[in-house]
Amino acid sequence: MSVLRVERLTKTFSSGSWLPWNKKEPFTAVNNVSFVLERGEILGFLGVNGAGKTTTIEMLLGTLTPTSGSIEYFGKDFIKHRSEIMQKVTFASAYVRLPSRLTVWQNLDIFARLYNVSHADRLERITRFLKLFDMWEMRDTATGSLSAGQMTRVMLAKAFIPYPEVILLDEPTASLDPDIAQEVRSFVLQQKEERGISILFTSHNMHEVTQVCDRTLVLQKGTIIADSTPWELAASVASVTVRLTMADGLKRTIEYAQQKELPFKLIEREILIEIDEDNIAELLTALAHLGVRYSQISIDKPTLEDYFMNLTQRKDKEVT
């Protein structure tokens, strides 16, 4: 069952000025984006800077009006039922701040009130989430004095305290130490399992997306260019990287790669050759015939990051 349905969502920014000599060309940041978020699903939202991720999230929060298209949460039209829907939808971003002169507790208390959380629940949940995110000792500290990582944890607490059904997380682990980031990822997965929360999750960290997300949308220049599981996307990259630490015959190997038009990279005594998985045996046989000797060999399977790089580079070429 879907909790969020987005149909042909488009946002075009017109000229920012009324003055005729200051007019700019309209810019389409999000173009005909359609997707569905299922109950209990974590949907990854990938894209380089300027791909349209944040613009889409702003529209999903109702702080930016779409040019066209529709958004439905829980089967209800978002524009008509915004206030009712937003009781069950929360948001956290590493790039948005809370009032800096209020303390951590005061900020969380105010946001819990904005979601109509009762007095007893506020006390219990704020206490629990601050302890969970290792922020209990900082409860009386002004949020302006927090480090970026601490602020991110407070933002996450803010998002989870109302017990939402849908959470939009915009790069939630940005600026966190690796151990805390891992705790956050575990927490997100645990919340999904225990409470069936649906999460839209943007990140630049491909490893994280692979670990956390059930499905991934790849956005480029405002358009969705891929929609699949992280593993399927990674597997769709046919080429693997053969990494050889050379003992003898580096020049012959380079000549062979050039002759066969295989992309390669040199790192000191190592050569990294990109090749289709099916052609590995042929490569190694040919190198043996050429008398090439290597002290170490490894084959790197493609990751989501490889897929992402591959796809964005290919699309860039198509555009140019």
Add this chain to the structure above:
Amino acid sequence: MISIERIYGVVLRHLRLFTEINRMIWTFYWPLLDMFLFGFGSMWLNRNGTTTTGATMMLAGVVFWQIVNRASVEASVNLLEEIWALNMLNLFATSLKLIEWIIAIFILAFIMCSIVMLYCTLAAYIIYGSPLIFMLHKMIPFLFVLFIAGLWLGFFGAALVMYYGARVQWIPWMLGWLFAPFCSALYPISVLPPWAQKYVWFLPMTPAFEGIRTVIETGVINTHYLVISFAMASCYCSASLLLLAYLFHASKQRGFARLTAD
């Protein structure tokens, strides 16, 4: 449906900042400075032939203008606070409605104006022996009009801030005193140049201050001044609120994220 809890949340968010030094200076220092400045001026006039009532009127103008200024600043600067704190997206990404935010600001402005007014009238009594504090009950209708007039200016400023963001952060500070010279707060309308005397009646503060002066002079509430000033203040404030609602939606066309750009 309007939620009391959400309104209280917004009120609390700003009230919790009340004990900060800059808020204390806004609330207590500047009004006191105005009172010293104009209060000693009125004492000097008093010694040079002006009646005691005339001096009280000038002091009343200083004290009660604080209501207009305070209401105006509360309505617009609280929105600026959200922009400075990068909190706009957080705030309006909740189920908070614009009408709830407006009601919260109305409550905040009312609380702050009440504090300022009581503080100022008490200070006027302590420093100058002015009897304003004992006349307050008769002036309440006019003070409420001044409060609504302040909100008119404040919500107009808030509307501009809502659309143009931090680029126009100077406007709220300016609006609070913009009409002070023209609405006979400190002196009767007859003091103004003849061309200005015709136009100042379009300001709701003008009949309100005339009405306050009548109360000080005669102890009687002039209902004519009261009705005119209340009608004008209500109309202007409604127009400001409509503009605020319009620019709120217009701002959403371009997104709140850009509002922080200075």
